[in-house]
Amino acid sequence: MSDDSDTTTDGPTRRDTLKYGSALAAGGAVAGCSSLLNGDSTQETATPGGGSYSVTMAPTGEVTFDSVPDRWAPYCGAFADMGVALGHGDTMTGGGNLDEFYTYVYDEIPGVSAPSDAIESHPEVRSKEAFYELDNDVHFYDPAMLINWFDWSQRDITEISENVGPFLGNLIFRRSDDWHDHRYYTLYEAFEKVAQVFQEQDRYRAFERFHDEFIARIQSNLPPVSERPDVLLTYENTAEPETFSPYRLTDLGTSKKQWRDLGVGDALSGTGIENLSTTNRGELDYETLLEVDPDVILVRGHERKSPAEFRDVVLDYMRDHPVGSELTAVQNGRVYRGGYLHQGPVHNLFLTERAAQQLYPDQFGRVTGDEELFDRQRVADIINGDIDDA
Template sequence: MPRETDDHDDPTRRTYLRYGAALAGAGLFAGCAGEADPVPEQTETPRTDEPGTTTETTSSGQAREACLFPVGCREFTDPPDSVTTYNMGWADMVVALGHADRLRTNRLTAPTLFYDRFDIDYEAGYPALWQDGGFSKEVFYELDSDLFLLDPNLLEAWDDNWDESDTAEIESTVAPFFGCYNRRIRGEWQLDLGYPEQAPTMLESFDAVGTVFDERARTDAWLELHADLQARIDDRLPADPDPPSIALINGGSAPGDGEFYVLSLADDGYEMKPYRDLGLVDADGFAGIETGQYGLTDYETMLEVDPDLILVHWGITTGSVTFGGDGAFDATQFREQFVDPMASHDVGSQLTAVAEDRVLPGPTAEQGPLVNAFQTELTARLFYPDEFGVLDLDAPLDVPESEQLFDRERVRDILAGDL
């Protein structure tokens, strides 16, 4: 799969004619009119006129339309019996709707940390779309899914050998595409096509996927749960929050080799949603720090900023199947991979965060409504223990019932369709 630290920010300068800005200009977003400001992701229930996404449902078995940037509007009659995703956040949307059994993907390894709590079974042994440095058209045929929940622009941006004709071929002979690469929005191709202004939020995307699956009741239940979760957080956040200065590094960082990949809490995309929803900001000087390719920096530059806390993006999935574990967070493995190398380094040991044992695991970047609910609660406990309770790093998802920010039984009911 593509390296997590690069995210393919430097694609070829291909002109994307089939999707994106050209479609928006052609008026294919009927009901989606309006310019969107690049504002942080919203947590309230999306309105049907939110930029980037519209949904229109009818009774089961009748045609219904779902609209999503950049693919435009699609008409669906029957829910797809099989779907393939590339990003696990979109897979989580399908799982949240109670249809994990319809996924044909190999991208579901990390969320076992969350899914095991609800006895969610899924098959993740399908061949990978990304093979040998590119997307395999043969695998699209082999999977033979009813729908591909991924962004066709992503295929052309990341794979120099994939072009519009390949996308058209798959759509005409296998299944349509319906998705948006909105986990991280900073690639040059995304900027060229207006993603910062038009890409839907995670919840807006989920709203559209709910329409695709004709699951209005389940979708609304999740949106209500998230609105309530955010309201509980807003009610309890300190009036004058004073969180520690934070340096966010990617999970692809290698402290043992002196390599740190800098990220910003302010970046667009659903991967930063838990941080934004809690009003967290980067350490002074860290967001604009001078870095190399993919945000690469070193110990000396880290010491110049000397943050109170170093947060490892994707850290909560250290110990997952992705990292060779059994699916549960492994605090020992996290320390061996990230903390101990810093503590034993001449410069790293001088970092305040290292000296005070404040190198901590952050949320995983991939999250739909189920994973995000857990991660928002986890992040609240990580940064505001006085208000939300102390996070147990040995069991980060174990929260006393009295301190839980959302009802686990309600989640179980939604998954079961008991609404």
């Protein structure tokens, strides 16, 4: 969208219960809009017992709410999963990039379901018209992403913020895009911001405790560093892969969290090969992969396949490839699905469990087995608000 887009809404702003920053009450101005993409990470204030409260997140800055939003939209599965984890999945209206919001994990959590209607009705909300149609109280979108990926202007961001609802989000799945010059957040730092918006700090803290205990338990059972594999994380969503887009595990984006927690080595270390980004679309061929010859290859883009389907389709093709068949990981059958790009707190539990079993079957069981490494019922209890013992 260009700067000369003039779509506006007549009359007062639609949300009397939502205000942008302290300047709105003082003089009718919308705080944060004139400098919307220069938000900092100052301490937010929250009032769980009622009244207005503020949440601050880069790049938007401070957003003040008079009540908990009851209509919301996320960009990507990470922020969608955060809303579900906090018990607010039923008020999600749609979102962006929801074709990569993998909801089958909720089938394993008793009494928890995906916001299927919202996903099916509005899976790609990226136009101003769609934002007006959904009439949400808050949008968990990084506004800088809308500008840099979808040709929005600052004027468009301001218009939707004033006439529909504020933006509060940050593209956190990778850290290699030049345009992302504002603060990044870890998965749980971003999750905490969403919890503050929904005033679900108790649920957030219960999730945080559960996550920390789970990761500590996993890490206490890892083999020595010298026995851990060097891993190549790639993206290639075709059934017959010929080239592979590289990811670097040293990139601190949230999409690599499970691999960092599991202490694996980056097979591309020292190669000079950069992480996939908006500007770096380079790909590796089989000859380059053979020079690196990683212990394990993780291929993203196949999350709709079961482990068996992935092996029968992708791994078997690599086994028949004249160069791919020479790779150590292929010969040892250590080529696996690489997990989602956009993971929230519930996703992360399942992806960490899967990754531990892919990489360390002697310690955690085989990925095709039925061993569970975390308590699904306890997760369900937290999501459903039963957190006294969580």
